[in-house]
Amino acid sequence: MLTAFQKHLTQAFPHLKAKRLLIAISGGLDSVVLTHLLHQLGYEMALAHCNFNLRGAESDGDEQFVKHLAHSLNIPLHIQSFETTDHATQQGISIQMAARDLRYAYFDQLCEIKKYDQVLTAHHLDDQIETFLINLNRGAGLNGLQGIPQENGRVLRPLLPFSRDQISAFARENSCSWREDSSNSSNKYQRNVLRNKVLPLLHEALPDLKSHFASSLEYLKGAQDIVEDSAARFSESVITTTESGMKISIEKLQNWSNPKAYLYELLKEYGFKQIDEVMDLLRAQTGKHISSDSHILLKNRAYLELEKQTSYVPVLIPIDNFPSKMEFYNSVLTLETLEVSKPLELVKANKSKNIAYLDAQKVPFPLTLRSWKQGDRIQPLGMKGTKLVSDVLTDSKVSFTAKEKIVVLTLDEEILWIVGIRSSNLYKVTSSTKTLIKLTYNTL
Numbered sequence: 001m002l003t004a005f006q007k008h009l010t011q012a013f014p015h016l017k018a019k020r021l022l023i024a025i026s027g028g029l030d031s032v033v034l035t036h037l038l039h040q041l042g043y044e045m046a047l048a049h050c051n052f053n054l055r056g057a058e059s060d061g062d063e064q065f066v067k068h069l070a071h072s073l074n075i076p077l078h079i080q081s082f083e084t085t086d087h088a089t090q091q092g093i094s095i096q097m098a099a100r101d102l103r104y105a106y107f108d109q110l111c112e113i114k115k116y117d118q119v120l121t122a123h124h125l126d127d128q129i130e131t132f133l134i135n136l137n138r139g140a141g142l143n144g145l146q147g148i149p150q151e152n153g154r155v156l157r158p159l160l161p162f163s164r165d166q167i168s169a170f171a172r173e174n175s176c177s178w179r180e181d182s183s184n185s186s187n188k189y190q191r192n193v194l195r196n197k198v199l200p201l202l203h204e205a206l207p208d209l210k211s212h213f214a215s216s217l218e219y220l221k222g223a224q225d226i227v228e229d230s231a232a233r234f235s236e237s238v239i240t241t242t243e244s245g246m247k248i249s250i251e252k253l254q255n256w257s258n259p260k261a262y263l264y265e266l267l268k269e270y271g272f273k274q275i276d277e278v279m280d281l282l283r284a285q286t287g288k289h290i291s292s293d294s295h296i297l298l299k300n301r302a303y304l305e306l307e308k309q310t311s312y313v314p315v316l317i318p319i320d321n322f323p324s325k326m327e328f329y330n331s332v333l334t335l336e337t338l339e340v341s342k343p344l345e346l347v348k349a350n351k352s353k354n355i356a357y358l359d360a361q362k363v364p365f366p367l368t369l370r371s372w373k374q375g376d377r378i379q380p381l382g383m384k385g386t387k388l389v390s391d392v393l394t395d396s397k398v399s400f401t402a403k404e405k406i407v408v409l410t411l412d413e414e415i416l417w418i419v420g421i422r423s424s425n426l427y428k429v430t431s432s433t434k435t436l437i438k439l440t441y442n443t444l
Contacts, residue, residue, distance in 0.1 A: 001162065001170040005037050008161055012150065019117035021045040022078075022110060024103070025069075027062040027179040030122035032069065033167045034159055036176055038120070039073050046076035048110055048119075050103050052084040054095065058182060065179050078114075080106050096189070104155075111154060123148050124159040124167060129213055130194050141268060142224040146217055163210050231265040239266075244401060245295075245307035250282055270295040270306060278304075289400055298400040307401040312371075315407050319367040322437070326369055327444070329405045333369060333419060334440045343433040354442065356409075356417045360435040362427045363411060369419075372408045378415040381423045389415065392422050409439065 009016055023038065025031040025047045038045055049066040051059050063079060070077035088098035107119045128147040135144035150160050159167065171178065184192060203209060238252040248266075253259045264275045271292025272278055281290060281299050289298040291309065298305045315328045324335040337360055340346050347357050376389040393403055398421070409417040416424045420441045429436060 001166050002037060002040060005158070005162070006041055009041070009158060013156060013158065016118065016156075017043065019044075020115065022107060022114075022116040022119045023047050024107065024119060024121045025049050025066055026181070027065045027069075028122075028181055029171060029178045030124055030159065030164075030167055032176055032178040033171050034120065034122040035069065035073070035075070036174060037170070039075065045120075046078065046114070046116065048078045048107060049080075050099075050106060051079065051081045052099050052102070053081060054084055054099070055181075055183065062179050062181075078110055082106075107155075117154070119155045121155060121157050122159050123157045124162050124164055125210060125214060126164040126195070126199070128160060128217065129199065129209070130191055132213075132217075133194060133198075134190065139273065141264060142220055142227060146220050146224065161214050165210075227265060231262060234262045235266060242305070244399060245305065247300075248304040248306070250302050250304065253282075267297070267306070270297075272297060287394070287400075296401055300397070300399070305399055307399060310401060310404070312404050314371040315369060316371070317369040319369060319409075320365055328369070328407065331405075331441065331443045333407075333409075334442075335367075336438050336440075338436040338438055339434065340436055343429045343436060344431055346436070347429050353422075354420050354440065356419075356423045356439040357429045358416060358427045358437040358439070359429055359433045360437045361433070363416075363437060367416070368410045369407055370410060372403075372406050372418065376408065376415060378408075378418060378422065379425045381425050381428060383425060389418060392418060396421050 021038065021043055023031065023035055023045050025035055026049070035045075035047065047066065047070050049063060051063045053059055066079070067077060069075075082099075082102045084095060084098050084102060087102060088095050091098060091101075093101075110116060111119065131147045132145060135147070138144065148157060148160065150157055170176070184195070234256060238249050238256070240247045240249070248263075253263070256262055260275055260279055263278050264273070267275070267278060271294050272290070277290050278297065281288060281297060281304060284299045286299055286301050289296050291297070294309055296307050296309055298307070312329060317326050317328070319326070319335065322335055322337050326333045338346070343357075372389050372393075374390060377386040378389055378392060379386045380392065389406075389408065393406060398406065406421065407419045408415045409419060411427075414424075414426055416426060417439060419439075
């Protein structure tokens with residue numbers, strides 16, 4: 001195996017010989033063999049061991065074993081002890097996730113302080129097969145089915161082409177000793193069930209699986225590259241970037257073969273992996289939407305609109321006098337009074353959705369600037385009847401997420417202005433108006 005491993009390093013990581021390496025070592029078979037392989041090949045390296053304090057005396061025994069190994073091979077060693085259970089509880093995550101987070105944060109810290117160039121872990125081919133099956137069960141796309149990446153930032157996994165059988169054979173031939181983790185024999189965790197029960201039967205039924213699996217992953221990686229190239233062309237064709245996200249043209253989408261597959265590639269990074277729900281949205285009524293943890297996908301006439309979810313604190317600001325200036329949602333509303341001789345000409349000359357005028361003599365204080373709510377009604381300028389604010393916003397094509405930021409100016413419960421959208425017929429300026437209230441809305 002040593003010759004095959006050396007050839008693999010030369011081909012996959014030709015720069016490694018000149019680097020300072022940090023080896024993640026647990027004391028188990030895989031990381032011990034990785035250490036011996038690199039030591040025999042003369043690489044400059046140090047070891048890093050994490051004691052997660054999860055198995056009592058057994059964890060301490062692993063630490064002592066690693067100390068002995070580092071001393072016998074004359075390799076620098078770094079050790080860190082963690083209260084993993086406490087960290088998991090504080091962060092609200094699983095023990096496995098807590099251990100992983102602590103482990104890689106520690107490696108990053110060591111690299112920064114001690115100037116190591118790469119972190120090497122001992123993941124191997126059997127780990128790849130397990131990860132493939134777990135991701136397959138989760139409904140992962142091509143990216144997930146490629147398993148564990150050989151390189152991820154400063155983390156390298158040079159043992160990925162080699163099976164556990166090959167690693168075990170090297171250990172026996174070189175009289176390597178290692179520690180057995182008793183938790184590996186427990187079927188409490190999904191990966192252990194695969195390792196201890198499922199994979200032995202799978203390898204018995206498919207004896208050539210290991211020999212072909214690595215090359216199959218390479219084919220998947222090539223297929224993913226092709227998909228990404230095609231997805232980039234798809235995005236250029238159907239997507240329009242907006243101020244708050246992007247719009248997907250439903251008409252242009254339907255000109256592509258297999259739009260479902262393209263939508264999956266486009267939207268998976270935003271948390272939309274149940275692609276059937278997205279396809280249902282194509283046929284839904286305007287206003288229907290679905291949400292991921294981070295984004296909203298809305299059907300708006302001929303488009304699907306993607307926007308980031310944002311939670312806003314409702315606005316409620318009393319206005320007691322003139323002049324007034326209110327800031328909210330990175331915007332500002334100013335109120336001032338104007339004495340005019342020709343009020344209607346002034347209003348007509350300064351017509352803008354961001355400016356509204358009221359007859360100051362008819363409007364008593366206090367006024368209130370507040371967030372709109374469902375059921376609010378306004379009598380739009382030029383109309384006799386009232387209209388739901390929600391309908392005005394829909395007619396004005398205000399996006400689903402932008403609606404959260406809409407505010408209204410009110411007198412008691414009467415809406416005088418949907419700020420930046422539509423003025424009310426109430427207290428409007430007439431030819432007999434002497435003093436105007438001018439309201440100006442601007443973004444900061």
